[in-house]
Amino acid sequence: MTMEFARRQSGALPGSPRPFFLARGEGEKAVLIDSLFTVLLSADETGGQFGVFTMDGPRGDAIPPHSHGTHHEIFYVVHGGVTVFLDDETGTRQVRELGPGDFGYVPAGIVHSYRIEEDQTRVLGVSSGGFERFFGFLGEPTTATGYPSEPLGLPPRERFAEAGQRFDTRFRPDLRMDS
Amino acid sequence: MTMEFARRQSGALPGSPRPFFLARGEGEKAVLIDSLFTVLLSADETGGQFGVFTMDGPRGDAIPPHSHGTHHEIFYVVHGGVTVFLDDETGTRQVRELGPGDFGYVPAGIVHSYRIEEDQTRVLGVSSGGFERFFGFLGEPTTATGYPSEPLGLPPRERFAEAGQRFDTRFRPDLRMDS
Numbered sequence: 354m355t356m357e358f359a360r361r362q363s364g365a366l367p368g369s370p371r372p373f374f375l376a377r378g379e380g381e382k383a384v385l386i387d388s389l390f391t392v393l394l395s396a397d398e399t400g401g402q403f404g405v406f407t408m409d410g411p412r413g414d415a416i417p418p419h420s421h422g423t424h425h426e427i428f429y430v431v432h433g434g435v436t437v438f439l440d441d442e443t444g445t446r447q448v449r450e451l452g453p454g455d456f457g458y459v460p461a462g463i464v465h466s467y468r469i470e471e472d473q474t475r476v477l478g479v480s481s482g483g484f485e486r487f488f489g490f491l492g493e494p495t496t497a498t499g500y501p502s503e504p505l506g507l508p509p510r511e512r513f514a515e516a517g518q519r520f521d522t523r524f525r526p527d528l529r530m531d532s
Numbered sequence: 533m534t535m536e537f538a539r540r541q542s543g544a545l546p547g548s549p550r551p552f553f554l555a556r557g558e559g560e561k562a563v564l565i566d567s568l569f570t571v572l573l574s575a576d577e578t579g580g581q582f583g584v585f586t587m588d589g590p591r592g593d594a595i596p597p598h599s600h601g602t603h604h605e606i607f608y609v610v611h612g613g614v615t616v617f618l619d620d621e622t623g624t625r626q627v628r629e630l631g632p633g634d635f636g637y638v639p640a641g642i643v644h645s646y647r648i649e650e651d652q653t654r655v656l657g658v659s660s661g662g663f664e665r666f667f668g669f670l671g672e673p674t675t676a677t678g679y680p681s682e683p684l685g686l687p688p689r690e691r692f693a694e695a696g697q698r699f700d701t702r703f704r705p706d707l708r709m710d711s
Contacts, residue, residue: 372636374630402582427584431610457551458553458577460578463551
């Protein structure tokens with residue numbers, strides 16, 4: 354584990370199953386490219402069961418298609434809109450634009466991608482415990498309360514590979530889901 | 533398992549780990565007293581890991597203090613406001629009013645209660661897998677998309693006892709947390 358990752362992990366959250374509150378904007382925060390990811394709860398507080406995070410981002414491009422080996426994941430739109438692309442268990446592509454209050458579920462093994470459709474979008478995510486720190490591992494820690502006005506650069510290719518291995522995530526550069 | 537509970541369980545959700553989407557207002561819905569609970573995801577879809585639900589309710593009274601034997605639970609406020617009362621692991625009472633974007637975590641074993649502070653409040657909840665159907669078990673199934681204009685009656689005392697046993701929840705009528 355790198356020093357900076359260890360420091361980030363020991364940040365805003367208690368790290369054990371005790372009660373706590375966070376005000377909006379608090380949590381373990383990182384910027385990945387154009388979005389702000391905030392971990393509200395991690396596997397450390399839930400005995401490995403689940404993690405909770407928010408994603409705040411602007412209208413943008415679809416993220417690289419990928420699947421998780423063992424982690425399930427949800428999308429719940431708080432503000433704005435996001436299109437979720439997935440290949441279901443029969444390989445049939447499903448594409449759905451989600452608005453406020455809409456919900457999507459992507460179980461382990463399902464190849465998926467998403468694209469934020471509106472500025473000031475906020476999505477609440479829940480994942481099987483452990484995956485919630487994927488975004489912080491790939492991104493840069495921040496104390497900002499919103500997403501950056503100019504996107505950061507793409508993490509280096511080897512960092513994606515390391516993140517994929519550490520968080521049991523398989524990127525699929527052979528696929529394009531948004532066209 | 534009662535027939536009506538079996539029917540409710542086989543409702544809107546797939547019942548196995550496959551991808552799906554729900555539009556706002558869809559899901560497995562029940563009214564409990566003055567609030568609408570909508571299960572978006574259950575233990576059946578996550579291999580028992582976690583469940584996701586929303587609570588829509590009006591300004592009201594604090595619910596009976598209780599604790600869960602093994603289930604962790606979160607509160608994430610989407611609209612409106614809710615006050616969460618809890619006795620932490622040292623027995624110290626914590627009281628926090630949560631507004632939009634605020635977050636609270638109540639791990640297993642922690643006695644807690646809450647009170648909705650504003651009409652049209654929506655809270656997103658996540659629990660360890662299995663607890664998400666507590667509200668539907670105690671309440672009445674519905675196809676409505678909002679909470680009732682007049683509260684339903686309190687479920688009978690024996691139904692509370694059955695719900696407590698089935699969902700590993702201990703009610704604490706000996707405690708009052710909101711004063």
